Amino acid sequence: MFPDNLLSIEDLSVPAMEEIFQRAAFYKAGDRGKIYSALKGKNIVIAFWEPSTRTRVSFELAVRRLGGSVLDLRPDHNSEKKGESLEDTLKTLEALGADALIFRHGQPGLFGKLGQLIDIPLISGGEGCYQHPTQALLDVFTLMEEEVALSGLEVVIVGDILHSRVARSHFYALPAFGARITLAGPPAFLSAELAYPNFDYTYCFDEALPRSDVLYLLRMQRERHRHLFPAASAYAALYGLNIKRLASLKRIPFVMHPGPVNLGMEMDLGALHLLEKTYPDKVLIHKQIQNGVYVRMAVLDLLISERVV
Ligand code: CP
Numbered sequence: 001m002f003p004d005n006l007l008s009i010e011d012l013s014v015p016a017m018e019e020i021f022q023r024a025a026f027y028k029a030g031d032r033g034k035i036y037s038a039l040k041g042k043n044i045v046i047a048f049w050e051p052s053t054r055t056r057v058s059f060e061l062a063v064r065r066l067g068g069s070v071l072d073l074r075p076d077h078n079s080e081k082k083g084e085s086l087e088d089t090l091k092t093l094e095a096l097g098a099d100a101l102i103f104r105h106g107q108p109g110l111f112g113k114l115g116q117l118i119d120i121p122l123i124s125g126g127e128g129c130y131q132h133p134t135q136a137l138l139d140v141f142t143l144m145e146e147e148v149a150l151s152g153l154e155v156v157i158v159g160d161i162l163h164s165r166v167a168r169s170h171f172y173a174l175p176a177f178g179a180r181i182t183l184a185g186p187p188a189f190l191s192a193e194l195a196y197p198n199f200d201y202t203y204c205f206d207e208a209l210p211r212s213d214v215l216y217l218l219r220m221q222r223e224r225h226r227h228l229f230p231a232a233s234a235y236a237a238l239y240g241l242n243i244k245r246l247a248s249l250k251r252i253p254f255v256m257h258p259g260p261v262n263l264g265m266e267m268d269l270g271a272l273h274l275l276e277k278t279y280p281d282k283v284l285i286h287k288q289i290q291n292g293v294y295v296r297m298a299v300l301d302l303l304i305s306e307r308v309v
Contacts (some may be wrong), residue, residue, distance in 0.1 A: 002302050005115040005122040008131045016302075017176065021141050023298035024291070027065070036297075038305040039068025043112060045093050047073035048104040048125060049103045052261055055134070058292035059102050062300055065293070067081040071098065086110075087117055094118045100304050103127075108165075121303050129163050129224070131209040135258050136169035138295040140177060142288050143214065146281075148254065151178030156208045156253075158239055159218035162189040163225075167218060167256045172198060184208040185239065205239045212253040217241060217266040219258065243274055246301075252279045256288060277285050 001019070005013040007298040012020070027036075044063045048056050063070045073093070080089060093101060100121040103111065108128030115122045143150060155174055161167050161183050174181055175198065182200040183190060190201055202208050209215065220235060236242070246252065255267075255275060263269055275283045 002306065004303075004307070005111070006133055006299060006303055007111045007115060007122065007124045009133045009136050009169045009176075011133070012137075013128065014176050016174070017137065017140070020137060020295065020298045020302060021144060023301055024141050024294040025145075026265060027297045028291070028294040035065060035067050036239065036301075036303040037067045039063060039066035039099075042068040042099040042304060043071055043097060044068050044073045044100050044102060044300070044304075045098045046102045046125075047075055047078075049075045050106050050126065052104055052125065053111050054289055054292055055104065055132075058289075058296050059125060059134075059300075061293050062296035065297055066300055066305070068099075068300075081186055086114065087296065090114055092219070096198050100300070116188050123299065123303065126165055129168070130165050131169050132165040132258070134292070134296055134299055135166050136173035137299065138288060138291045139166075139170070139216075139256060139258075140173050141295050142284050142291050143258070145287070145291070146284070147253065148213070150174070153179040153213050154182065154211050155179050155216055156182045156184055156212035157216045158184040158205055158208070160189050160220045161185050161218065162191055162195060163221040164218045170173040170200075170216070179214075182208050182211070186235070206245070206248075209245060209253075210249060210251075215241070215253040215255050217255065217257045217261070219260065220262055220265050222262075232262075236265050236268065240265060241271045243268075243270045246271055246274055252282050254282050256282055256284045259285065259289065261285070268276055 001016045046056065046059055060070050077087060098120060100123065102123045102125050104125035106128050108130035111122060111124055111127050124131060124133055156169050157170065182202065183194065184205045185201050187203055257266065261267060
């Protein structure tokens with residue numbers, strides 16, 4: 001039921017995702033200090049060529065909680081600096097005895113090629129603008145934990161959709177459980193290649209916002225923009241969550257964000273404070289981070305320890 005590599009949400013069937021969620025709930029219900037044995041004796045290499053806090057630390061904690069050892073490959077200190085190719089690095093890690101690799105890289109399409117070169121699992125921690133499968137899994141798990149019915153759920157994904165691997169993972173994960181997606185953002189971030197037939201599209205956030213059951217704010221990925229477009233203040237005026245927009249709503253949606261939040265762009269501090277004070281059950285951002293550990297424990301357990309070789 002589980003793939004050799006986890007590079008895309010498309011690698012997982014609905015029953016496989018459901019089993020991941022069940023296992024994540026099991027780990028979440030357990031003793032926080034308990035070390036399990038699912039990865040006992042296994043050496044897991046984590047190598048991130050792009051910055052990360054949540055994904056990297058939660059994968060590290062997940063490996064440790066499952067009794068495995070983390071080998072931290074720092075791309076700025078490995079033999080790539082001496083001309084070693086990424087393919088060679090990969091085969092070297094396998095020859096050294098790594099049991100699985102968890103990679104993040106900026107180049108979309110890379111992991112599909114790398115995964116064919118080795119016989120150990122390759123798990124994506126985020127690949128360019130392509131996919132971030134464990135983020136989508138932990139988001140869906142978080143919604144299910146809130147007992148939100150996903151079938152017919154209106155999810156408005158707003159912002160920098162063009163550059164978002166999180167959004168692209170949700171294009172499969174949310175509809176797989178019956179949720180409906182509306183994409184809202186500036187024209188430059190809603191390009192034709194995103195024209196999935198079953199989604200709604202709008203350049204007008206204020207038109208989409210009132211119908212949202214879940215508002216999924218995307219980080220403006222300024223590091224991937226060739227020009228700083230749109231300007232932060234212009235973006236915030238048209239697409240930022242603020243007190244005025246919240247006050248206009250008859251019904252407050254669940255608010256999610258993969259992090260890190262650019263305060264003053266995707267959401268302003270006033271809106272965050274109002275939500276946390278008045279509607280604390282509706283802000284899921286902290287729960288998303290917490291659930292990252294349990295969902296990644298489940299993914300590693302099911303993909304690595306239960307792997308038939
Ligand atoms: N959501 C996410 O990928 O965050 P990090 O970049 O901090 O890992």
